[in-house]
Amino acid sequence: MSTEPSTYPGYRFPAEVIHHAVWLHHLFSLSLRDIELILAKRGVVVSYESIRRWCLRFGVDFAARLRKRRPRTGDTWHMDEVYLKINGELFYLWRAVDQYGVVLDILVQERRDATAAKRFFKRLLADLEYKPRRIVTDGLRSYGVAQREVLPGVRHRTSRYLNNRAENxxxxxxxxxxxxxxxxxxxxxxxxxxxxxxxYGHFRPRRHLMTASQYRRSRDKAFRIWRQETCAQTWA
Structure with missing residues (x-):
């Protein structure tokens, strides 16, 4: 039986090192050079450029695998948009979460008009394959236009105070x-x-609503799923 550490096809570093670097990058506010230093402390000599390439190559794929393992989300969707300044230009980050704070999806767009809102609604429906019972938004009129065209029959509440989950x-x-x-x-x-x-959301349950034992079980389950979905055998 081989004792060599398993690797992803085409990569010389062990899979455990690569998915640990990706985990550090997305769970903590660390720079790539910080992660390089952490790995060096553990005896892994790798450049921050290699770590950047690992995160680009595997981050989206790992997230897609976790998305498939996600249990059915709630039936109330909270939506909000914030601006992002990119190279001096304003863009808008659209985000939807359910009543439990689980992120359903995000979309970066140039505008926040009705067309952008409808595009975001259609993206959500294509990914989740079911309609919510209710949506909660702020007072942006684009949401109302999109709801009437894309989600007719779904209750729509507009309130800046009921939408804290999306804003937070x-x-x-x-x-x-x-x-x-x-x-x-x-x-x-x-x-x-x-x-x-x-x-990030996979490892960040709403801890303040759990007992200590519930949180530990949730954390153990999150790590177990992470190991299963990032093991080298699934990528062979």
């Missing part, structure tokens, strides 16, 4: 935006934030 879910994004000294392009923002929302 932007906080990890803002932290990463500052740490990364802003995003360099809309494509980079979309790619990173899509993966980040899923990987």
């Amino acid at each position: 879910s932007h906080r990890p994004t803002r932290r990463r935006e500052r740490q990364m000294q802003r995003f360099k392009s809309p494509e980079q923002a979309q790619r990173f934030l899509s993966a980040h929302a899923m990987i």
